[in-house]
Amino acid sequence: MAPTRTVKNKHAAPKAGSSGGKGxxxxxxxxxxxxxxxxxxxxxxxxVQVKGRPNLPGLDKNKKRKQRVYTDKELGIPELNxxxxxxxxxxxxxxxxxxxxxxxxxxxxxxxxxxxxxEGQIESKLMRARQMEEIREARRIEAEKKEAERKAKLEDxxxxxxxxxxxxxxxxxxxxxxxxxxxxxxxxxxxAAKLKKKRxxxxxx
Amino acid sequence: MRALTDQEMKTVLDKLANYxxxxxxxxxxxxxxxxxxxxxxxxxxxxxxxxxANLATSISRDALLSLGTCLGKMTKTGKFRLHITALPxxxxxxxxxxxxxxxxxxxxxxxxNVVKAHVGRWSEDCPEHSGCxxxxxxxxxxxxxxxxxxxxEARRLDPTGIVCFRQADCGEYLRDEDTLFAG
Numbered sequence: 001m002a003p004t005r006t007v008k009n010k011h012a013a014p015k016a017g018s019s020g021g022k023g024x025x026x027x028x029x030x031x032x033x034x035x036x037x038x039x040x041x042x043x044x045x046x047x048v049q050v051k052g053r054p055n056l057p058g059l060d061k062n063k064k065r066k067q068r069v070y071t072d073k074e075l076g077i078p079e080l081n082x083x084x085x086x087x088x089x090x091x092x093x094x095x096x097x098x099x100x101x102x103x104x105x106x107x108x109x110x111x112x113x114x115x116x117x118x119e120g121q122i123e124s125k126l127m128r129a130r131q132m133e134e135i136r137e138a139r140r141i142e143a144e145k146k147e148a149e150r151k152a153k154l155e156d157x158x159x160x161x162x163x164x165x166x167x168x169x170x171x172x173x174x175x176x177x178x179x180x181x182x183x184x185x186x187x188x189x190x191x192a193a194k195l196k197k198k199r200x201x202x203x204x205x
Numbered sequence: 206m207r208a209l210t211d212q213e214m215k216t217v218l219d220k221l222a223n224y225x226x227x228x229x230x231x232x233x234x235x236x237x238x239x240x241x242x243x244x245x246x247x248x249x250x251x252x253x254x255x256x257x258a259n260l261a262t263s264i265s266r267d268a269l270l271s272l273g274t275c276l277g278k279m280t281k282t283g284k285f286r287l288h289i290t291a292l293p294x295x296x297x298x299x300x301x302x303x304x305x306x307x308x309x310x311x312x313x314x315x316x317x318n319v320v321k322a323h324v325g326r327w328s329e330d331c332p333e334h335s336g337c338x339x340x341x342x343x344x345x346x347x348x349x350x351x352x353x354x355x356x357x358e359a360r361r362l363d364p365t366g367i368v369c370f371r372q373a374d375c376g377e378y379l380r381d382e383d384t385l386f387a388g
Contacts, residue, residue, distance in 0.1 A: 100208040102242065104232070110214050111228050118222035122300075125332040129355050 206246040206261060206269055216285045217243060217250055217276065223336035224287075224349055226300040243276075247387075250276045250285065252294060271386055288385065289348065289373040292338075296346035301337035303327045303352075303369055310341050313348065314376040322364035331356045337369060348374030 101107055209217065222228055231252075234240045244251045244258050246269055253261075253273025261272045274294060277287040287295070305313055309323020325342050333355045339347045350369040353359075359368050377385065 098207075098210045101211050101214045102208040104234075104240065106211075107214065107232055107242075108229075110211070111218055111232060114215060114218040114222055115228050118219065122332065122335065125335065126330060129332045129357070133355075133357050 206244050206258070206266060206272075209243050209245055209250065212283070213245065213250075213279065213285075214243065216279075216283065220277070220285045220287055221291075221295070224295045224300060224338060225298040227298045230298060231294070244272070245279065246272075248279045248281075250279060252276050252291075275386065287349070287373065289375060289377045290385070292346050292349065292373070292375070295349055296338050296340075299338040299346075301328045301331045301335060301352065302340055303337050303350075304340045304342055304344075305347070306342060310347060313339060313371065314374050316371065316374060316376060316380070318353070318367045318371050319350065319369040320364065321359060321362045321366050321368050324359075324368055327356060327359070327368070329356055333358065336372075339369065339371075339374070348372070348376075 101110060218228060221231070225231075232241060235254075239254050239256050241252055242255050242258055244253055244261075246266060249271075251271070251273045252275075257272060261269060274290060275288055276291040276294070277285055279285055303319060304325040304327070305319055305323045306325045309319065309325075312323065313319055319339060328337075331337065331352055333352050335352055336349060337352050338349045341347055348371065350371045350373075352369055353367045354362060359366075362368065
């Protein structure tokens with residue numbers, strides 16, 4: 001008998017849990033007192049089981065409550081995807097309204113802070129500019145050096161070429177003299193050495 | 206009309222510090238026992254004597270058009286924009302200066318940037334992108350701007366190269382007459 005009842009109750013469990021939560025609780029409390037008073041009776045044992053079952057819907061309730069407790073942060077919803085923008089929400093426990101700066105001391109402190117910050121920025125800017133300037137100067141000097149070296153090399157090659165040309169010119173002068181001698185010779189009439197006709201001869205068979 | 210908040214005061218002074226070397230003189234007590242304060246009305250920041258600011262509390266916000274010297278305007282994004290009306294205050298303690306020749310004064314007052322050919326002289330050791338006050342050769346402040354090049358770089362620049370980007374010039378008193386004080 002008991003197992004059949006349990007099966008029936010299992011099927012009915014979700015409905016019963018949602019509809020009659022309070023009644024079941026009451027019965028369970030009553031049941032506990034009754035069981036304590038009549039612990040020896042066998043007939044009441046299934047009744048205890050029945051009364052014990054409504055605890056299951058009670059457990060479900062607890063779970064539901066836990067689900068309700070979840071906050072947006074726990075669910076991992078990004079902050080920007082909220083109805084109220086991040087900047088608009090004001091922190092709790094903080095005074096409403098603006099805090100004005102009108103007294104001399106607070107003005108002076110803000111002023112000193114700002115000025116020190118600005119001085120630091122400008123100083124670092126100047127330092128950086130100077131460093132950059134030094135680097136540029138070094139690069140410029142190096143480039144000038146290279147340029148000068150290249151020019152010197154070019155001049156050297158030019159000079160060497162000129163020298164070579166001069167030598168050639170001197171050599172050409174000697175040849176010219178020889179040519180002139182030959183001309184003289186030809187003018188006098190000794191042509192034998194100069195003109196030699198080429199002759200073709202067939203080899204004897 | 207109200208006093209500035211902590212953040213507003215910081216942004217205003219931060220902007221002024223770009224152009225001025227000594228800010229302490231701004232809030233230094235006067236001989237009469239009075240001192241200068243900053244006030245905000247209709248998103249405009251005014252630099253005014255405390256006694257006058259106290260008197261001005263008797264005038265409603267809407268009816269109060271201006272008081273003291275208008276330094277500039279707080280934008281909706283919380284930044285501060287200096288107006289040409291702040292020039293006398295800035296010029297009194299300018300950090301960097303550029304003097305333009307007579308032939309460069311008119312182009313500057315018509316709203317163009319300062320080119321190297323128009324520069325008569327400039328203060329030494331001026332880094333790039335820092336605020337500077339533009340003077341005529343007769344030491345009359347004409348406006349202010351931001352340096353485009355450092356002094357060392359500007360020396361190597363060609364004559365048509367821009368030395369200073371204009372931020373405000375006295376010509377705005379005429380050009381922006383309608384919007385300078387209201388709107």
